[in-house]
Amino acid sequence: MRLPCLFVSRSCKAVYRLHQNPFSSSVLAVPRDQRLPVWRSASTHFCTDDRSYYITTPIFYVNASPHLGHLYSAVIADCLHRYRLLQGFNSKFSTGTDEHGLKIQQAAEAAGKDPLTFCTDVSERFKHLFSSCNIAYTDYIRTTEQRHRRAVEHFWSVLWNKGLIYKGGYEGWYSTQDESFLMPSQVADAVDSSGKDIKVSLESGHKVEWMKEENYMFRLSAFRSQLLDWLRGNPRAIQPERFYQAVLQWLQEDLPDLSVSRQRSRLHWGIPVPGDAEQTIYVWLDALVNYLTVAGYPDKHDHWWNMAHHIVGKDILKFHAIYWPSFLLAAGLSLPKTIYVHSHWTVGGKKMSKSLGNVVDPLERSQIFTSDGMRYFLLRQGVPDSDCDYTDEKVIKLLNAELTDSLGGLLNRCTAPALNPAQVYPSFCLQSFPCERGGRAVSEDYHMLDAVKNLPAIVQQHYESMHIYKALEAITACVRQTNGFVQRHTPWKLDRRHTQDQRWLDTIIHVSLECLRIYGTLLQPIVPEISNKLLSRLGVQPGERSLVALNFLPRYQGMHCPFEGRALGLDSGVLFSRMERQNIDKRNEK
Numbered sequence: 004m005r006l007p008c009l010f011v012s013r014s015c016k017a018v019y020r021l022h023q024n025p026f027s028s029s030v031l032a033v034p035r036d037q038r039l040p041v042w043r044s045a046s047t048h049f050c051t052d053d054r055s056y057y058i059t060t061p062i063f064y065v066n067a068s069p070h071l072g073h074l075y076s077a078v079i080a081d082c083l084h085r086y087r088l089l090q091g092f093n094s095k096f097s098t099g100t101d102e103h104g105l106k107i108q109q110a111a112e113a114a115g116k117d118p119l120t121f122c123t124d125v126s127e128r129f130k131h132l133f134s135s136c137n138i139a140y141t142d143y144i145r146t147t148e149q150r151h152r153r154a155v156e157h158f159w160s161v162l163w164n165k166g167l168i169y170k171g172g173y174e175g176w177y178s179t180q181d182e183s184f185l186m187p188s189q190v191a192d193a194v195d196s197s198g199k200d201i202k203v204s205l206e207s208g209h210k211v212e213w214m215k216e217e218n219y220m221f222r223l224s225a226f227r228s229q230l231l232d233w234l235r236g237n238p239r240a241i242q243p244e245r246f247y248q249a250v251l252q253w254l255q256e257d258l259p260d261l262s263v264s265r266q267r268s269r270l271h272w273g274i275p276v277p278g279d280a281e282q283t284i285y286v287w288l289d290a291l292v293n294y295l296t297v298a299g300y301p302d303k304h305d306h307w308w309n310m311a312h313h314i315v316g317k318d319i320l321k322f323h324a325i326y327w328p329s330f331l332l333a334a335g336l337s338l339p340k341t342i343y344v345h346s347h348w349t350v351g352g353k354k355m356s357k358s359l360g361n362v363v364d365p366l367e368r369s370q371i372f373t374s375d376g377m378r379y380f381l382l383r384q385g386v387p388d389s390d391c392d393y394t395d396e397k398v399i400k401l402l403n404a405e406l407t408d409s410l411g412g413l414l415n416r417c418t419a420p421a422l423n424p425a426q427v428y429p430s431f432c433l434q435s436f437p438c439e440r441g442g443r444a445v446s447e448d449y450h451m452l453d454a455v456k457n458l459p460a461i462v463q464q465h466y467e468s469m470h471i472y473k474a475l476e477a478i479t480a481c482v483r484q485t486n487g488f489v490q491r492h493t494p495w496k497l498d499r500r501h502t503q504d505q506r507w508l509d510t511i512i513h514v515s516l517e518c519l520r521i522y523g524t525l526l527q528p529i530v531p532e533i534s535n536k537l538l539s540r541l542g543v544q545p546g547e548r549s550l551v552a553l554n555f556l557p558r559y560q561g562m563h564c565p566f567e568g569r570a571l572g573l574d575s576g577v578l579f580s581r582m583e584r585q586n587i588d589k590r591n592e593k
């Protein structure tokens with residue numbers, strides 16, 4: 004049975020500041036049994052209690068080309084989507100572009116293009132980036148599409164008919180850059196580049212202006228207690244925990260009604276308010292509804308919507324954790340199951356952003372470091388709780404150490420004709436590596452087996468909580484252990500002419516290939532091309548790569564191993580080529 008699941012994500016401005024934390028380097032504790040573990044039924048079943056799962060990811064604002072931060076949101080969502088597919092879910096993964104609003108109206112004017120042509124051009128750049136980086140979305144939505152307009156108009160009418168939108172006057176601070184309203188306490192004095200006194204948002208640093216106009220207001224203030232009930236009853240609704248706490252804190256503050264329209268004379272690039280051609284719907288209300296549009300709203304949508312999970316940058320948390328759930332409660336719709344929040348990529352300690360112009364071009368970097376190289380770096384170094392500074396040096400060092408040397412080196416050792424002249428998955432000998440002591444294996448080898456046996460469950464737990472870097476930490480630690488296993492037993496010194504040696508040599512290779520099979524399978528959501536290359540080299544067929552019933556080293560448990568004796572796949576070269584600083588500098592100069 005295929006199970007449903009959908010991802011959606013969206014872009015916007017910085018409204019939240021966090022202290023930069025050093026990376027957590029927690030090494031996952033793998034349970035150890037000092038009595039030399041004898042394990043049974045190691046087959047790992049990835050089940051969730053609720054077999055119907057639905058998850059979503061952001062749409063990106065098209066006022067400029069994509070940068071590395073945008074790719075990061077998409078890669079996280081893609082990784083989780085692929086993970087669900089490998090579990091046998093029917094996963095729906097939605098991304099796309101947010102195309103209305105004053106900033107786009109202004110950017111199009113500046114570019115001398117009509118807004119739709121401008122949006123189409125930038126939207127295509129996002130699509131191109133995503134296809135270059137293997138972002139396997141199933142739905143791509145543009146907020147300028149007719150299906151979305153219909154959904155927004157319907158949504159608005161539901162809120163209006165319930166009396167939750169009313170016509171009123173808005174007067175207050177507004178940041179066009181952030182497309183957001185601010186309380187007086189969120190505004191500070193500043194001086195612009197020409198020495199003029201201005202007011203800025205304390206959170207984003209962007210200029211704010213006093214705005215006074217008649218428009219439609221949403222009764223946000225009516226939803227505070229329902230939001231608190233929702234969060235208190237669902238402590239894992241917003242992850243990581245620090246962001247959940249931040250939202251609870253915001254809910255202690257003032258929650259005034261929200262202006263949800265603009266005068267059309269100021270903003271014409273947007274969806275008109277149904278029944279009032281003088282007003283345009285607020286870009287955030289418009290954009291957030293994209294998640295529903297993709298789910299099928301206003302037609303049949305429950306199937307997907309009741310299982311929605313969002314991936315968002317911390318800059319758009321307030322929109323997703325306060326405004327969006329309030330809109331949904333108002334419309335009588337269920338709330339997202341989880342809002343996964345990630346932090347920012349910085350350059351020299353400053354948030355990478357279009358406005359600051361300190362962006363890293365993700366397309367160019369993925370051409371240099373490969374798509375999988377970039378994906379691996381972003382997911383291995385990106386920590387949801389804290390910001391991370393980007394440098395090319397970090398990428399080179401990480402990829403060379405973990406993909407080229409550690410994983411690639413292990414595969415190369417175990418498949419090279421010198422150690423594996425028959426080019427097969429060799430036999431495992433239980434006498435050489437018995438469940439109890441007495442063979443040629445030593446205690447570290449048993450610990451390694453135990454660690455690799457437990458790895459799928461540990462990785463699953465980290466994928467579930469979006470701590471992908473922890474999943475990679477755990478995999479890397481196991482790869483290191485397997486390299487240590489090979490190094491310790493120096494199979495190249497064994498003499499194939501002696502039966503005992505030959506059996507032990509084959510066993511060492513068999514165990515190492517089994518470890519590699521587990522690593523390759525678990526890495527599929529992160530580095531799909533590298534995993535495919537690795538698994539194909541091991542002779543693992545596409546139908547044998549699922550996370551369901553991933554059974555490590557069945558021969559150790561006295562079970563049949565379908566790979567034993569099977570010919571290896573073709574050698575298609577090194578797993579991941581070494582990155583040389585000079586070559587990258589030369590490419591950068593071009």
Ligand SMILES: Nc1ncnc2c1ncn2[C@@H]1O[C@H](COP(=O)(O)OP(=O)(O)OP(=O)(O)O)[C@@H](O)[C@H]1O
Pocket residue numbers: 013014015016017061063064070071072073075076315316317318319346347348349354355356357358359
């Ligand atoms: N530096 C970053 N690190 C990680 N993710 C980012 C970063 N910048 C943007 N994002 C992701 O992209 C989304 C939207 O970003 P947006 O289009 O507003 O870009 P921006 O560079 O922040 O724009 P601006 O410079 O105009 O503020 C964010 O919510 C987040 O998901």
